[in-house]
Amino acid sequence: MATNYDELSKQVLALDSQVRFAGVANNKGELVTGGHKENVEGILSEDEVKMSIHYALQKRELYTNLAYKIGKETSSITEYEKVTLISIPINSNELFMVSTEPRADYLKIIDHVHSALKSQKDT
Numbered sequence: 001m002a003t004n005y006d007e008l009s010k011q012v013l014a015l016d017s018q019v020r021f022a023g024v025a026n027n028k029g030e031l032v033t034g035g036h037k038e039n040v041e042g043i044l045s046e047d048e049v050k051m052s053i054h055y056a057l058q059k060r061e062l063y064t065n066l067a068y069k070i071g072k073e074t075s076s077i078t079e080y081e082k083v084t085l086i087s088i089p090i091n092s093n094e095l096f097m098v099s100t101e102p103r104a105d106y107l108k109i110i111d112h113v114h115s116a117l118k119s120q121k122d123t
Helices: 005-015 046-064 106-122
Strands: 019-026 031-036 076-079 084-089 094-100
Touching: 005 019, 005 031, 005 094, 005 106, 019 046, 046 076, 046 084, 046 094, 084 106, 094 106
Parallel strands: none
Antiparallel strands: 019 031, 019 094, 076 084, 084 094
């Protein structure tokens, strides 16, 4: 059974009031599902969102080169003054991406996504 990423995105948006955005990007840098929480204005333009996805994929690729030493990446958190960006590898082609207000409980979000992805693999 394939994971319903649209449903997972909606769950993450509802999980915490500080979540601003949740979605899945493919390895081509395209957002394949997800979006902003209702009544939340995006900080970045559409082109800047694409750049942000590109940078997250680039960072993932860089750390993949060290995986033989440090293990596979399970998540990445980058805190900025105005937003926290979280990326969670789904597989070699997709990243689950979340943005939150600064200082949100990102471990709760990461644990929820990992649990949902694991339960889909187990079925």
